[in-house]
Amino acid sequence: KNEVEQSPQNLTAQEGEFITINCSYSVGISALHWLQQHPGGGIVSLFMLSSGKKKHGRLIATINIQEKHSSLHITASHPRDSAVYICAVRLPVKYSGGGADGLTFGKGTHLIIQP
């Protein structure tokens, strides 16, 4: 079983629509990240959260620790929002290293916003 599950895998919507991308994980975590990857490869961190809700512009991220679930919402979507959105978590100490554990990633949601 994947440790981080994202849905949907692919999403095509019309400009202006409200978008929701979901992320579920299987064990307790220290932090959850939402990342954005545009064609060409560069990854940008959108949010890092461990509880509650964060908002930045038209983007909103929520997390429910008890349900092990997070959502990323995009309001008033625009074609420039077209990208791959990736959920990543920091799992409980998995490696023997000094606290710098790497992230475990979902497979991403490919979002296309059509004009």
Place this chain on the structure above:
Amino acid sequence: DVKVTQSSRYLVKRTGEKVFLECVQDMDHENMFWYRQDPGLGLRLIYFSYDVKMKEKGDIPEGYSVSREKKERFSLILESASTNQTSMYLCASSPGNSYEQYFGPGTRLTVT
């Protein structure tokens, strides 16, 4: 702004060649990471380092090694490149007291 740079955006190598991928960050971050990204599999951690000369294996270290001789530079080495190492390689760094990671632009490696 944090800047993480990678030595090449695109690289083509032959099977059996030794390949070096370089990553440099300019924010004095303690932690650095190498990931590879493949369609349908997402990003997977290869190696990471939390200090100079320190390294830890990630999920898929086989066929790779790393070097961190200076704090700002983290190198990924493919000792003998194979076709199954064709992938997008992404470097990231983070400060010691934060889980926030900053990614480089990626290197798309093709091994023929």
